[in-house]
Amino acid sequence: AQKVTQAQTEISVVEKEDVTLDCVYETRDTTYYLFWYKQPPSGELVFLIRRNSFDEQNEISGRYSWNFQKSTSSFNFTITASQVVDSAVYFCALSDARGGTYKYIFGTGTRLKVLA
Amino acid sequence: DGGITQSPKYLFRKEGQNVTLSCEQNLNHDAMYWYRQDPGQGLRLIYYSQIVNDFQKGDIAEGYSVSREKKESFPLTVTSAQKNPTAFYLCASSIRDRNQPQHFGDGTRLSIL
Numbered sequence: 001a002q003k004v005t006q007a008q009t010e011i012s013v014v015e016k017e018d019v020t021l022d023c024v025y026e027t028r029d030t031t032y033y034l035f036w037y038k039q040p041p042s043g044e045l046v047f048l049i050r051r052n053s054f055d056e057q058n059e060i061s062g063r064y065s066w067n068f069q070k071s072t073s074s075f076n077f078t079i080t081a082s083q084v085v086d087s088a089v090y091f092c093a094l095s096d097a098r099g100g101t102y103k104y105i106f107g108t109g110t111r112l113k114v115l116a
Numbered sequence: 117d118g119g120i121t122q123s124p125k126y127l128f129r130k131e132g133q134n135v136t137l138s139c140e141q142n143l144n145h146d147a148m149y150w151y152r153q154d155p156g157q158g159l160r161l162i163y164y165s166q167i168v169n170d171f172q173k174g175d176i177a178e179g180y181s182v183s184r185e186k187k188e189s190f191p192l193t194v195t196s197a198q199k200n201p202t203a204f205y206l207c208a209s210s211i212r213d214r215n216q217p218q219h220f221g222d223g224t225r226l227s228i229l
Contacts, residue, residue, distance in 0.1 A: 006158075009156065032214075033214055033215045035217055035218075037217075037220075042222065043204065043206075043222055043223040044206075044220045044221060044222045044223060045206065045208075045218075045220040046220075047217040047218070047219070050215065050217055052215060091158065091159065095214040095215065096214070097214035102147060102166065102210070102212060102213065102214045103149070103161060103164055103174070104149075104161075104218060106151075106158045106159040107158055108156065108157060108158035109158050
């Protein structure tokens with residue numbers, strides 16, 4: 001079965017600390033895609049990154065970095081030098097394409113609180 | 117500016133009443149989705165549509181109905197059969213390909229009067 005687990009329900013850090021959000025997935029597909037989204041207090045989900053199963057290169061975008069490891073079925077997200085504006089709920093998702101339809105399986109999200 | 121518009125932002129339902137949540141997109145996306153978000157439960161899929169005039173049930177479709185008569189519109193009706201409708205509802209759209217991210221609206225918060 002397809003599944004995404006975000007075991008950390010809530011994390012609190014002090015501004016400028018580094019923080020890693022964990023994501024573990026399960027899939028029987030050999031080709032799959034993983035996503036991270038940010039949900040600020042305003043409510044809409046904002047797309048952050050996509051990773052396909054063939055590309056295990058880590059990615060860095062400013063203070064954000066992502067570590068994809070197929071061996072452990074993990075796609076973790078690190079924020080370096082966190083800022084108050086990073087406070088949000090972060091979701092990891094896995095795309096599911098079976099029977100010609102496309103849908104996405106989301107984890108339960110991790111609420112990040114960055115304290116000034 | 118392309119995007120997804122959900123309305124209203126807040127909605128109140130009386131007992132026994134059906135209410136409809138609007139979702140419109142101008143991104144020319146084929147696929148559209150409705151999710152329900154409850155505290156601590158992430159996003160649960162209600163219905164999704166890959167193409168006009170076709171839609172599929174998601175994981176929690178009971179008590180909800182949808183239509184997809186136009187590519188840009190995917191309204192969700194919360195019927196009186198949905199006994200616990202209080203939640204945050206999010207609409208999303210995407211290009212019809214599993215490697216494509218979804219684009220989300222700002223959501224509608226539904227409460228019971």
